[in-house]
Amino acid sequence: MADWFPSEEWLESYRRNLAEDDAYAAASEGWGVGFDGDFRFVLTHLPLEETTLGDLPDALTAELFDRIDALSATEFDRLRETATPAFDERFAAADGDGNDDDERVRFRRALSTVALADVPTVVWPALETHIRGDLESLLAQLEAYVVDGSTVYAHLALEDGDCERAELVADPSARDPGFELEAPYETWSELVEGADVIESVMSNEMALDGDVTRVLHYGDAAAAMGDVAGETDARHLF
Amino acid sequence: MSQSTTQSGFQAERIDTSSKWYDLFQKGVELGTWNVEKLFDEVGFEEDRAIWESLEPGERKQIRYLLSGFLDGEFAVGEDASHHLQRIAGAPCFDDNEEMEMYMTMFTLTEHKHTQFLDVYMHEVMGEQDVFADLNPKRGGARIPIVQATGLGEIFDRQGQLTARAAHSRDPVDIAKALTVYHMIVEGLLARGGFYSINKLSRNAPLPLLNHGFKFISTDEGRHMTHGVEALSELIAKERAGEPEFQGVSQAIVDVLYENVPAVADFGYMFTDAVDDPLEINFNDLLMRVGHLIDGQFNEALDLDMDHRTVVGRVADRHQECLERDIDDAVRTYRDLYQRKRGVEAAADGGR
Numbered sequence: 001m002a003d004w005f006p007s008e009e010w011l012e013s014y015r016r017n018l019a020e021d022d023a024y025a026a027a028s029e030g031w032g033v034g035f036d037g038d039f040r041f042v043l044t045h046l047p048l049e050e051t052t053l054g055d056l057p058d059a060l061t062a063e064l065f066d067r068i069d070a071l072s073a074t075e076f077d078r079l080r081e082t083a084t085p086a087f088d089e090r091f092a093a094a095d096g097d098g099n100d101d102d103e104r105v106r107f108r109r110a111l112s113t114v115a116l117a118d119v120p121t122v123v124w125p126a127l128e129t130h131i132r133g134d135l136e137s138l139l140a141q142l143e144a145y146v147v148d149g150s151t152v153y154a155h156l157a158l159e160d161g162d163c164e165r166a167e168l169v170a171d172p173s174a175r176d177p178g179f180e181l182e183a184p185y186e187t188w189s190e191l192v193e194g195a196d197v198i199e200s201v202m203s204n205e206m207a208l209d210g211d212v213t214r215v216l217h218y219g220d221a222a223a224a225m226g227d228v229a230g231e232t233d234a235r236h237l238f
Numbered sequence: 239m240s241q242s243t244t245q246s247g248f249q250a251e252r253i254d255t256s257s258k259w260y261d262l263f264q265k266g267v268e269l270g271t272w273n274v275e276k277l278f279d280e281v282g283f284e285e286d287r288a289i290w291e292s293l294e295p296g297e298r299k300q301i302r303y304l305l306s307g308f309l310d311g312e313f314a315v316g317e318d319a320s321h322h323l324q325r326i327a328g329a330p331c332f333d334d335n336e337e338m339e340m341y342m343t344m345f346t347l348t349e350h351k352h353t354q355f356l357d358v359y360m361h362e363v364m365g366e367q368d369v370f371a372d373l374n375p376k377r378g379g380a381r382i383p384i385v386q387a388t389g390l391g392e393i394f395d396r397q398g399q400l401t402a403r404a405a406h407s408r409d410p411v412d413i414a415k416a417l418t419v420y421h422m423i424v425e426g427l428l429a430r431g432g433f434y435s436i437n438k439l440s441r442n443a444p445l446p447l448l449n450h451g452f453k454f455i456s457t458d459e460g461r462h463m464t465h466g467v468e469a470l471s472e473l474i475a476k477e478r479a480g481e482p483e484f485q486g487v488s489q490a491i492v493d494v495l496y497e498n499v500p501a502v503a504d505f506g507y508m509f510t511d512a513v514d515d516p517l518e519i520n521f522n523d524l525l526m527r528v529g530h531l532i533d534g535q536f537n538e539a540l541d542l543d544m545d546h547r548t549v550v551g552r553v554a555d556r557h558q559e560c561l562e563r564d565i566d567d568a569v570r571t572y573r574d575l576y577q578r579k580r581g582v583e584a585a586a587d588g589g590r
Contacts, residue, residue, distance in 0.1 A: 198546040202529040203537065212522035213510070216557060219550040 004060075005192055005234040006043055006185070007138060008145075008168045011154055014232045015166035021228050025161040028221035032159035035214070036178030040169075041154040045184040047238050048142065048150055053119070054112025056237065060135045065108055067130045076104065079126050086122045090114065116142060117149065138237065145170055179210035185238065192234045197226025252336070258468055259337035262461050266344030270461070272454045274355045278362075281447045286363045289445055296516040297443060302364060303508040304439070304519075306382040307390055308432055309356040314394035315424060316349035322401035326416060329408035331473065331484070341465060348458040355451045363447070383576065387568035388508065388560070390428075393501040397424055400494070414473050414487040418494040421466020426535050428505050429459055431528045435509065439517040467539045474540060488542055495536060499549050500556030502528050507560040525553075 003010055018024055031037045053061060071079065080103070083091070087110065094110040114122045120143055123131070131139065145152050145168040153172040157165040169175065183191075183206040191197055191206075198219065200206040208215065215222055254260060290298065319342070327335065327342045381391045397419045404416035433456045440449050470491060477484035506528070509519040529550075536544045 196546060198550055199533070199537075201526075202533040202546050202549075204530045204533070208526065210522075212525045213557065216525065216550060216554045219547065219554055223547055 003233040003235050004134060004138060005189070005236050006046075006152060006154075007141060007237075009137075010232065010234060011166045011168065014229060015156070015163045017232050018163040018166075018225065018228045021224060024221060024224035024228060027224050028158070028161045028218060030160060031218055031221055032178075035211075037158045038175075038177035038179070039156045039158055040172065040175070040177045040180040041156065041188075042172075042180060042182035043152045043154075043185050043188050044150065044182060045186070046146065046150045046152060047185065048117040048146065049115055051116050051238050052112060053114050053116070056116075056135070057235065059235070060138070060237075063133055064131055064135060065111075067132075068107060068111075069104060076107075079130075080107070082124055082126045084122055084124045086118070087111075087114075087124070087127075090122070119143075141168065144168075147172065179208070179215070182207045182209070189236055189238070191226060191229050192232070192236075194230035195226075196223070197229070198223055200226075253340070254337055257335075257337040259335060259341045259465070262465055263337060263341040263344055265461055266341065266348065266458075270344050270348045270458050272351075274351050274358070274451075277355075277450060277454070278358065278447070281450050283359075283362045283447060286359075286445045286447045289443060290363050293443055294516060296514055298364070300508065300515070300517050300519070301439065301443060301445075302360075303384045304432065304435055305356060305360055305364070306384050307388075307428070307505060307508070309353065309360060310381045310385045310391065310394060311424060311428060311432075312349060312352040312356055314397060315420065316346070316353050318398055318401040318420065319346040319349045322405035322416070323420070325405040326401070326408070326413055329404075329410075329413060331408070331410040331413060331476070332469070338465075338469070345462060345465065348462075352455050352458070355455065359448065359451065363445075383569045383572035384508070384565075386572045387563075387565055389504040389556075390501060393419070393424060393428070393498055393504070396498060410473050410476070410484045411486045411490045414470060414490045415494045417466055417470050417473075418491045419498055421463060422470070422491075422535050423495070423498045423501065425459055425462050425466065427499070427502055427528050427531055430456075430463075430531055431502070431505060431524055433459075434527045435519045435524060438519045438523070442517045467535070470540055474542075491540065492536070492542055492544055495532075495544065496548055496552055499532070500552050503553050503556035503560055507557070507565065510560075 003013065068076070068079075080091075090110040090113055091106060094106045094113070116139075119139055128136075147153065147170075153169040155165070155167055155169045155175055155177060156163055181201075183200065187195075187200060187205045191200060197206070201208045248255065290301075293301070324339070324342050324346065327338045332338055381394070385391045385394075397416075400412070400416040400419050404412040433452060436448070436452045470487075473484060473487045474491075477487040502525075506521050506524050509515050509524055510521040515521065532544075532549060533546070536542050
């Protein structure tokens, strides 16, 4: 897994691309030398309440649904019996037209309605064993790194033209980097699609906190950071 | 001609009462005729004088610097409005817009009132030190030392040149340049950045009369900005409609932005750590505020294709020049020069 955005794997790809980018290296020479040049990226308003498992790209969920379809009748019944009450409610509600559909169709339908924000309370251990690969990793990251229901923090260690580390942060209060760039997920998503970071800050779509004068003098480095984000392959989760 | 109805239900024959400039004129009549002397009488100078006396020298210097920029700026826009903008409003490219010409009378009146307020306020509250009334530009002198020292005076000079040229040629592209430097840069970025600074400094230096005056001034300037955006939008619309004499308007506006946006660094330098920032106006906050204004005015209001990176680069270059300049030394040099012109030996503190 490398390119789902946002994810720690995408962040690592971005870090690697940034460290290898000649334009960034040249423009950011001296950045962070004698001052804290680290950045915190803050992605707010992740649409976890609005996005359900069924809304995720098929490439992420197809394997889960295939596994459920492939279960024997006994295995499926066992899975159903251990479901959480929260899932049972959804299962009952999934019989939309009142007809007695195939139970697996209802099961899939019910699973598709689970909002990402509700996954930890709806999903149960027996179902978790069928969630594998990228979906498993991404759901684990959401559980570990989403703060206050819809915000994710990333920390980038930037010094003298290099990006030594880039990681998601579970406890943002544990660090106080020199600079912070905050925006709703949608704005970050546009940046990853190639929007101009300087324009995003000037138009107030992104909030820059820190020594703006320093950023002003490293304007080309800031622009290169945005350009590299746009050049890093990304498949959007939302 | 017009049979339209005003908000009050009045109709007119010669005047188009549905015109946006008629609306600005009427708003100016309602809101722009605040009486400067009456404000002085009602609020009084005493409290401001007492607070002024209680401030630290560095705090006083910062307020003097800021108000000096405003005083010379208001003086410059008042002069150019009187001499050039009225003629520009009557240019053929605005289609004999009688209502715009009506509004310009209100516009000019308010600009001179701003000068009146600042000039009297600085004299009555802050003393004579920085005003140099007998050396004002109208009388063949120069600007206040801090305005000259930061380079801020250059944009007021440029505004004078561009408005004079446009008033003479009445060419749409020349007019676009003149209105851009006047309304979008001097009023739109520098004055609005200044209002933001006045607001911030009032937390540490709550000068009641100054704050009262600036509330009126910023309301007036809001109408001026509306006029500037509407006038430029009209020129851009005609350019986009393919009218030959309007071709080049949009590029001229963007070019004037690039040429003059470094003045933001000149103005903001008064609030950097390099010259101390005792009233905590904060250059970083000011830069962000002005950045948002640039995008709002040029990208959103005028729908122009502005290159944000060019703007940032120009401001950064000028800020670097400011950092390499000894502003206190430059102020002293100008003060000595002015004193010599006036035939007075330079005082130890550079003042009168």
